[in-house]
Amino acid sequence: NAGVTQTPKFQVLKTGQSMTLQCAQDMNHEYMSWYRQDPGMGLRLIHYSVGAGITDQGEVPNGYNVSRSTTEDFPLRLLSAAPSQTSVYFCASSYSTSGENEQFFGPGTRLTVL
Amino acid sequence: GESVGLHLPTLSVQEGDNSIINCAYSNSASDYFIWYKQESGKGPQFIIDIRSNMDKRQGQRVTVLLNKTVKHLSLQIAATQPGDSAVYFCAENMDGSYKLIFGSGTRLLVRP
Numbered sequence: 001n002a003g004v005t006q007t008p009k010f011q012v013l014k015t016g017q018s019m020t021l022q023c024a025q026d027m028n029h030e031y032m033s034w035y036r037q038d039p040g041m042g043l044r045l046i047h048y049s050v051g052a053g054i055t056d057q058g059e060v061p062n063g064y065n066v067s068r069s070t071t072e073d074f075p076l077r078l079l080s081a082a083p084s085q086t087s088v089y090f091c092a093s094s095y096s097t098s099g100e101n102e103q104f105f106g107p108g109t110r111l112t113v114l
Numbered sequence: 115g116e117s118v119g120l121h122l123p124t125l126s127v128q129e130g131d132n133s134i135i136n137c138a139y140s141n142s143a144s145d146y147f148i149w150y151k152q153e154s155g156k157g158p159q160f161i162i163d164i165r166s167n168m169d170k171r172q173g174q175r176v177t178v179l180l181n182k183t184v185k186h187l188s189l190q191i192a193a194t195q196p197g198d199s200a201v202y203f204c205a206e207n208m209d210g211s212y213k214l215i216f217g218s219g220t221r222l223l224v225r226p
Contacts, residue, residue, distance in 0.1 A: 004157075035216075040123075042203050042216030043158070058213065090157050102148075103214065105157030 001026050004106035006091050012112045013081040021076040021109050023091030031094045032074040033058070033103070034066065036087040043090060049074055081113045126223040133191040135220045137204035140185060146207035148214070149178060149189045153200045161189070161202075191222075199224045 007022045025032065033048035035058075045058030049068040063085060065077040074093075078085060088110050092103040127133045139147070145166040150158035164171045164178045164187075171178050177190040187204050201221050205214040 042218045102160045
């Protein structure tokens with residue numbers, strides 16, 4: 001299994017540009033989520049999904065959209081990038097929607113917005 | 115609001131010594147806690163978890179202690195090795211939901 005994969009690894013955007021961060025998992029996990037990590041801080045939940053067709057907002061959802069058309073994929077869209085969105089983005093998945101289970105994280109996407 | 119935080123931002127230990135990383139949480143309703151290890155340039159990696167009906171749980175070279183009275187969580191690493199150098203996060207699961215709340219992290223530096 002490849003686990004959780006994310007692309008791209010690095011990205012530089014100009015303010016106002018849009019882009020999609022890709023996330024895929026091959027473990028047939030129901031639960032997937034997106035976090036951002038700013039320097040010296042922990043991870044903050046952006047959006048999450050408990051299954052195909054179901055998404056919900058986390059702590060910091062503004063400026064981001066998600067969709068979950070398949071179990072495997074959970075893309076994160078920035079419609080109009082802002083410098084405040086400069087961060088490292090992590091996707092995670094787990095086999096159950098119950099909180100008491102391990103979340104597997106991808107390697108991250110480092111995004112810089114100029 | 116509810117939060118999970120750490121007492122020490124950086125911990126430096128001698129190789130072979132034991133390490134203790136601490137974490138405080140504020141929500142008494144939290145019932146599940148996880149420790150993650152994050153190496154430079156990588157995503158967080160699960161180390162060990164503990165449920166609120168337990169006080170202690172042991173893994174390979176790691177032990178997590180939970181003190182619900184003072185809302186305190188700690189991670190003990192025995193015989194710390196250079197490969198243990200990383201940032202360690204505690205995370206809190208609130209009320210059985212799938213939303214993890216992360217602390218700000220502690221950097222562990224292992225001196226040879």
